[in-house]
Amino acid sequence: MELVDYLTIGAIIIGPIASVQIQKYLERRKETRNEKVRIFRVLMGTRGSSLSKSHVEALNQIDLVFEDKKYQSVRLAWGEYLDNLNQPFNDNNFSIWVNKNEDLLANLLYEMGLALGFNYDKVTIKRKSYTPVGHSNIELENQSIRKGILELLQSERTLPMQLILSQEELDNQKELRDLMLKYYENELKKEN
Structure with missing residues (x-):
């Protein structure tokens, strides 16, 4: 070869x-x-x-x-x-x-x-x-929500609450409170 x-x-x-x-x-x-x-x-x-x-x-x-x-x-x-x-x-x-x-x-x-x-x-x-303004708004809102929840969980902020009762419910609550006070006053008198 x-x-x-x-x-x-x-x-x-x-x-x-x-x-x-x-x-x-x-x-x-x-x-x-x-x-x-x-x-x-x-x-x-x-x-x-x-x-x-x-x-x-x-x-x-x-x-x-x-x-x-x-x-x-x-x-x-x-x-x-x-x-x-x-x-x-x-x-x-x-x-x-x-x-x-x-x-x-x-x-x-x-x-x-x-x-x-x-x-x-x-x-x-x-x-x-x-970049839509809405995306920025959503991000800022989410950040604000997360911050607020953290502050609540860490006891740095309180959650405002408002009770909404009708006048009839308020009257019933007052009547119940008065009855309870009267009952406990009578119980205290019995003990003394």
Whole structure:
């Protein structure tokens, strides 16, 4: 056998194996990209409702999915945003904190978009999302309800109550009270 024969046999054996390995590599690469795009889409779709469960879950997957060195700008933007999210706030600095979060989220989405080949500017990311006022109202009401219930359970607040009785019911209550008082007065006299 000549060298050409050995090369032909080698190609016949190695060709299908290499083809399968290349196909697997391309599938993994496509799957990884699809996961990155999915996270980007979830974050873009929920950027107006950052308290939603899907938004938070997508944020928490950034370090896992954007782990390659070429996504360092995404991880840095996520680190800045996460740092601000974890900053304490109060009534005095709440609006400043929220505005900074919006800016940092827009920067994160901008960096993700660039890394994935999408061309969105930061203004578009920040300003072109729709969040119904009703969703904000529902969230504020739910928060207020939860806070009120906690205050009740922790005895920090009382539950106001008002009895509504008709005049006839009030008269019956008064008559019953008078009869009870009279009965107990008589019982006390008997004991003495």
